[in-house]
Amino acid sequence: xxxxxxxxxxxxxxxxxxxxxxxxxxxxxxxxxxxxxxxxxxxxxxxxxxxxxxxxxxxxxxxxxxxxxxxxxxxxxxxxxxxxxxxxxxxxxxxxxxxxxxxxxxxxxxxxxxxxxxxxxxxxxxxxxxxxxxxxxxxx
Numbered sequence: 001x002x003x004x005x006x007x008x009x010x011x012x013x014x015x016x017x018x019x020x021x022x023x024x025x026x027x028x029x030x031x032x033x034x035x036x037x038x039x040x041x042x043x044x045x046x047x048x049x050x051x052x053x054x055x056x057x058x059x060x061x062x063x064x065x066x067x068x069x070x071x072x073x074x075x076x077x078x079x080x081x082x083x084x085x086x087x088x089x090x091x092x093x094x095x096x097x098x099x100x101x102x103x104x105x106x107x108x109x110x111x112x113x114x115x116x117x118x119x120x121x122x123x124x125x126x127x128x129x130x131x132x133x134x135x136x137x138x139x140x
Contacts, residue, residue, distance in 0.1 A: 079134035
């Protein structure tokens with residue numbers, strides 16, 4: 001049996017200066033055991049205000065927010081090992097899959113996609129788990 005110890009470490013605010021802010025009670029990201037868990041990111045500006053856009057625009061802005069947070073941990077999208085995406089409408093699923101391939105390449109992270117759970121306020125939201133060297137550590 002493998003023995004893993006986890007140490008909870010909240011992100012460094014100085015490294016996250018350009019990350020979106022939120023008045024809600026959650027951390028943008030948390031490090032534990034070498035993993036970085038990034039909370040759900042939507043189409044928000046740096047002050048945390050929702051930016052309504054097309055599905056594509058909201059997805060791109062959400063993933064850019066993920067990139068900004070990962071950068072604060074010295075990571076990139078290549079380090080992502082798991083993705084959970086929330087797509088507002090079934091009609092946007094094909095576009096989601098098309099755009100997803102722009103940001104994530106094989107070997108793809110593990111992925112869960114939920115549809116129709118966002119209400120009418122957002123079209124897209126995403127949260128990820130990253131690990132240094134993520135793509136290189138994935139089995140084929």
